Amino acid sequence: MLLASVEYARPGSVDEALSLLAANPNARALAGGQTLVNVMKARIAAPDVLVDLNGIPELREIRETGEGLELGPMVTYTQLARSEEVLGSRPILAEVAARIADVQVRNRGTLGGNLCSNDPTNHLPPVLVAVGATMAIAGASGVRLVPAEEFFLGVYLTAVGPGELLTGISVPRRQGDDGFASVTIGTDGTCIVNAAASRNGSLRVVLGCVAATPVLIELPTADEEAVRAAVAGAELDPPSDIHAPAAYRRQLAGVLAARAVRQANGAA
């Protein structure tokens, strides 16, 4: 498939990228391209301008502070999977990133792209809500911080508005333990349902693929039966599609939430 005509820029800094996005209302940021290029091939989206972020090194950094990780949005899944800092500070990110798709996709696909595309079947939105991450969004008026719980607004829709750019993701250092479970189409394929869990005294369970955005359930204890009951009580209304009917997704949600919690309890 051929793309429609488009203009292209490769800024060397965040400020340049923001100027380009502000000056061109129908511009899209190009990160790893593993979603956007396909979308453009199918003519589902037709941006006039592509702002390639691959020439901005500061967006690809991983830093470990005393409190946790500072991750650039252009960090690739491969980088996440192999990073000493990530493996030391919040290994669930590396573990999940290592199981996304395949080598080629992981070498280009980015953390920021996974978050900002916010396909309901993506892996990382539920994980980042579970670990209580904070997103930094830059725009003309400066940088604002949005907690992960408030970042995902709808299908393909996040708190990053026109002319803005996700410039950083802060992940707190692991205190308790984390878990992730999914049923996918083929090994490491698209998720049919996924669930992330984070236990730190109390428990956060986040379900993916069952609604437009990740569904957060908070519980005082990490007891698997309580988790299943809470998921059943959440009255989920997941979509039916070619991969699974709604009832199966609803059932899987409870099963996978329990599996993720089991891993977070250290028993997986």
Add this chain to the structure above:
Amino acid sequence: MSALVAKKTISVEVNGTTYEREVEARRLLVHFIRDDLDLTGTHVGCDTGNCGACSVIVDGTLLKSCMMLAIQADGASIETVEGLGADGELSGLQQAFGEHHALQCGYCTPGMLMSAKALLDENPEPTEGEIRRAIQGNICRCTGYVNIVEAIAAASEAGS
């Protein structure tokens, strides 16, 4: 300030040779390699980033060339399947594919070879599990993968 361009003359090194060509911003890397450079070893399979037949190595990184714009490869060094052998001789990896009947129709083969090369460049003695994971992004409809995995294992044992 980075200019907004609809087309650009890019300079790309492919298998050791530098090419300068004007490309539209919308041109996919796979079409640039196949149609602008006449290197048709890299294949278009699914065109959606699933099958891996378009796999090439760019600046040491294995990726699917149908999922990248040619203009993004300006200044890059690319390895395609045509660069595997030397002086008309097949590489050890290519020979192993032949000896182990790791291809039938051959359509997935260039992508499989590039994924295998990327693996062995980084991990010269992979386990079977590591080999299988390394070709996870390459779909073969003919062979059932067993011979491909054996060929890559054999190539790694022979030090290719």
